[in-house]
Amino acid sequence: MRIRIKGARVIDPGNFDDKKDIIIKNHLIEAIVDPEDNKSSIDVETIDAKGMIVVPGLIDIHVHLREPGHEYKETIETGLKAAARGGFTAICSMPNTNPVNDNSQVTKFIINRANELGLSRVYPAGAITQGSAGRTLAEIYDMKKAGIVACTDDGKPLENSNLMRRALEYCKGLNIPILVHAEDMSLADGGSMNEGPPATLLGIKGIPNAAETIMVVRDILLSELTGAQVHFCHISTKESVEAIRQAKKRGVNITCETAPHYFTLTDEDAKDYNTNFKMNPPLRSKEDKKAVIQGLIDGTIDLIASDHAPHSKIEKDVEFDRAAFGIVGLETSLPLSLKLVRDGFLSMQDLVNKMAKNPGKLIGIKNDINPGNIADLTIIDLDESFEINPETFKSKSINTPFGGFKARGNTFLTMVNGKVVYSR
Amino acid sequence: MRFGKKDILDIKSLEAHEISLILDTAQGMKEISERPVKKVPTLRGKTIVLFFQEPSTRTKLSFDTAAKRLSADSISLSKSSSSIVKGETLIDTAKNLEAMNPDVIVLRHSSSGAPHLIARRVSSSVINAGDGIHAHPSQALLDMMSIREKKGKIKGLNISIIGDIAHSRVARSDITGFSKMGASVSICAPPTMIPMGIENLGCRISPSIETCIEGADVIMMLRIQKERQGNILFPTEREYADLFGLNKARLGLAKKDVVIMHPGPMNRGVEISNDVADSENSIILEQVTNGVALRMALFYLVAGGSRHADSD
Numbered sequence: 001m002r003i004r005i006k007g008a009r010v011i012d013p014g015n016f017d018d019k020k021d022i023i024i025k026n027h028l029i030e031a032i033v034d035p036e037d038n039k040s041s042i043d044v045e046t047i048d049a050k051g052m053i054v055v056p057g058l059i060d061i062h063v064h065l066r067e068p069g070h071e072y073k074e075t076i077e078t079g080l081k082a083a084a085r086g087g088f089t090a091i092c093s094m095p096n097t098n099p100v101n102d103n104s105q106v107t108k109f110i111i112n113r114a115n116e117l118g119l120s121r122v123y124p125a126g127a128i129t130q131g132s133a134g135r136t137l138a139e140i141y142d143m144k145k146a147g148i149v150a151c152t153d154d155g156k157p158l159e160n161s162n163l164m165r166r167a168l169e170y171c172k173g174l175n176i177p178i179l180v181h182a183e184d185m186s187l188a189d190g191g192s193m194n195e196g197p198p199a200t201l202l203g204i205k206g207i208p209n210a211a212e213t214i215m216v217v218r219d220i221l222l223s224e225l226t227g228a229q230v231h232f233c234h235i236s237t238k239e240s241v242e243a244i245r246q247a248k249k250r251g252v253n254i255t256c257e258t259a260p261h262y263f264t265l266t267d268e269d270a271k272d273y274n275t276n277f278k279m280n281p282p283l284r285s286k287e288d289k290k291a292v293i294q295g296l297i298d299g300t301i302d303l304i305a306s307d308h309a310p311h312s313k314i315e316k317d318v319e320f321d322r323a324a325f326g327i328v329g330l331e332t333s334l335p336l337s338l339k340l341v342r343d344g345f346l347s348m349q350d351l352v353n354k355m356a357k358n359p360g361k362l363i364g365i366k367n368d369i370n371p372g373n374i375a376d377l378t379i380i381d382l383d384e385s386f387e388i389n390p391e392t393f394k395s396k397s398i399n400t401p402f403g404g405f406k407a408r409g410n411t412f413l414t415m416v417n418g419k420v421v422y423s424r
Numbered sequence: 425m426r427f428g429k430k431d432i433l434d435i436k437s438l439e440a441h442e443i444s445l446i447l448d449t450a451q452g453m454k455e456i457s458e459r460p461v462k463k464v465p466t467l468r469g470k471t472i473v474l475f476f477q478e479p480s481t482r483t484k485l486s487f488d489t490a491a492k493r494l495s496a497d498s499i500s501l502s503k504s505s506s507s508i509v510k511g512e513t514l515i516d517t518a519k520n521l522e523a524m525n526p527d528v529i530v531l532r533h534s535s536s537g538a539p540h541l542i543a544r545r546v547s548s549s550v551i552n553a554g555d556g557i558h559a560h561p562s563q564a565l566l567d568m569m570s571i572r573e574k575k576g577k578i579k580g581l582n583i584s585i586i587g588d589i590a591h592s593r594v595a596r597s598d599i600t601g602f603s604k605m606g607a608s609v610s611i612c613a614p615p616t617m618i619p620m621g622i623e624n625l626g627c628r629i630s631p632s633i634e635t636c637i638e639g640a641d642v643i644m645m646l647r648i649q650k651e652r653q654g655n656i657l658f659p660t661e662r663e664y665a666d667l668f669g670l671n672k673a674r675l676g677l678a679k680k681d682v683v684i685m686h687p688g689p690m691n692r693g694v695e696i697s698n699d700v701a702d703s704e705n706s707i708i709l710e711q712v713t714n715g716v717a718l719r720m721a722l723f724y725l726v727a728g729g730s731r732h733a734d735s736d
């Protein structure tokens with residue numbers, strides 16, 4: 001039994017940008033053929049993708065799955081269904097579950113559960129320190145054997161600079177990247193949104209840009225000191241973008257991501273104490289948003305990740321300063337990012353690099369459309385016009401600021417391992 | 425003129441003509457407080473819940489007195505007597521309060537925006553009695569009432585506000601209200617206490633207390649709250665008083681008939697010297713008197729005033 005994806009434009013930067021049909025056999029890409037080529041048409045199931053775009057499977061490098069421990073917000077199953085609907089064939093799960101993914105038992109639990117489900121793939125990130133408490137190193141090698149692809153204490157920074165240095169050296173030896181949640185907690189000082197005029201107007205305690213950038217700069221220096229690979233999560237400030245741009249010019253071994261909300265919204269959109277506009281780092285100013293877009297354009301920002309952070313009403317239907325940070329993103333990331341293409345900031349190739357190829361590179365996945373490769377593919381309908389409706393989310397949580405947002409372009413079909421895991 | 429608002433949440437959501445209506449109504453209410461029998465039946469049968477999640481003796485007493493003078497039944501809930509300490513959410517608490525069918529809920533809360541959250545969920549009127557560092561509309565309104573009483577107007581006055589602007593909900597509401605009513609507002613504080621973009625509320629930042637006070641018609645001094653600030657915003661009260669305290673010498677820079685205000689409670693010898701606090705320019709105690717009248721006006725307008733024409 002074969003599957004033929006018919007009539008689409010195949011975009012795999014550096015490889016294809018052409019009208020091609022893709023033939024899949026079992027879990028592999030068997031052939032990429034011209035649309036007119038009809039020779040092996042027996043026993044073929046056809047996916048009509050006329051007018052659509054086929055790209056290497058999208059990978060979201062920054063997802064909070066909440067299981068084990070906070071299953072009322074999201075389970076591995078609901079999270080992966082949301083991923084599949086969002087067009088993601090793979091995600092990288094953050095370790096701040098309960099218990100924390102700081103040992104191979106938890107790593108194995110996540111991987112086994114994901115394998116049972118047969119939806120999108122999960123590549124877990126393990127904690128850098130035991131309990132992500134920032135005191136002693138976790139058994140990173142043991143977790144690597146169990147399947148982690150990166151290390152992070154995301155949710156909080158690793159404040160101790162010496163421990164960060166040693167963690168970088170240790171991970172360099174294991175050839176595993178560290179994902180940095182850059183935040184100086186003393187500068188953030190318990191703030192709930194960006195420090196600036198909107199926060200002053202609302203009487204909400206602010207978090208200055210420097211709270212992020214000061215740690216970005218520190219870890220650039222530590223990467224230079226150790227030669228270890230550092231990846232910065234959710235970059236939100238113009239100063240961070242500039243610091244990373246300059247460091248990359250010097251050849252420092254760093255990469256970074258931003259999230260769709262940072263190039264779509266600003267702190268002026270946070271009105272009426274709506275806690276769905278509260279995330280960490282916070283929505284920044286117009287200038288920051290512009291700098292983030294510029295960073296995406298010139299390649300300073302390597303990739304887009306959603307920082308999917310499901311929360312229930314218990315954490316969100318409360319006073320703004322008491323609400324949990326974070327928003328869901330798996331099912332809005334692609335449509336929001338496609339707007340960058342429509343607005344002329346990125347080409348479709350750029351976007352595929354930032355949502356499929358570069359994330360794959362970071363965690364060591366060969367994500368090309370080539371015969372013999374695993375058939376992890378995303379089909380995108382660029383023309384689907386719709387209004388984002390959180391009630392339709394596959395995710396267990398609906399904490400998004402994008403309800404009612406008009407969008408164009410969305411996932412048409414998601415294929416993992418030659419199997420359709422989502423189709424519209 | 426009708427007052428069409430269900431809630432009084434902050435000054436920025438009030439139009440200038442609504443502010444004038446409130447101040448006019450309050451002026452009428454003040455007369456009641458001067459009678460031998462300080463009580464009218466206007467809000468008889470109405471229920472007012474005073475829910476103070478944050479401790480406050482003065483504001484609560486003022487609202488309570490206002491309710492009683494209008495013959496409303498007031499019920500007080502404080503943090504210790506309510507179940508919020510047991511982990512109930514604010515929304516749960518609000519819904520429980522609403523089950524008592526109050527006409528008005530007066531809320532004091534440590535989180536900015538808490539009254540807005542409640543107002544969206546309950547059908548009772550909500551009056552914000554101070555939320556976090558965001559707003560304290562009844563205080564700003566009574567300040568405007570007191571200024572108008574003394575000066576006959578607000579428009580065109582030079583008003584100086586000095587002190588911890590960053591952590592003051594009174595400052596935010598005062599700046600917004602004064603500038604909305606046509607005053608020229610200048611503020612002064614250590615830069616550690618001036619929040620980013622405060623000018624957008626309608627004021628300018630003076631480099632020193634002297635330039636701030638020069639030619640002022642009104643000076644509003646804000647309380648320095650040591651407990652909130654630790655000592656990272658200013659080193660000592662002594663040094664604060666030296667740099668930003670209002671004393672007789674500095675007072676000479678203002679207009680002769682300058683009016684001195686303070687939302688209370690004062691730190692004598694810190695932000696304001698004894699002789700200035702007790703000088704004839706000071707209207708600090710009149711602010712307290714006007715506070716009751718102003719809050720009577722708010723109750724009347726949201727619970728029994730022109731929204732119910734027959735209650736006049």
Ligand SMILES: [Zn+2]
Nearest residue numbers: 154155181233
């Ligand atoms: Zn983070």
Ligand SMILES: [Zn+2]
Nearest residue numbers: 094154155307
């Ligand atoms: Zn995160």
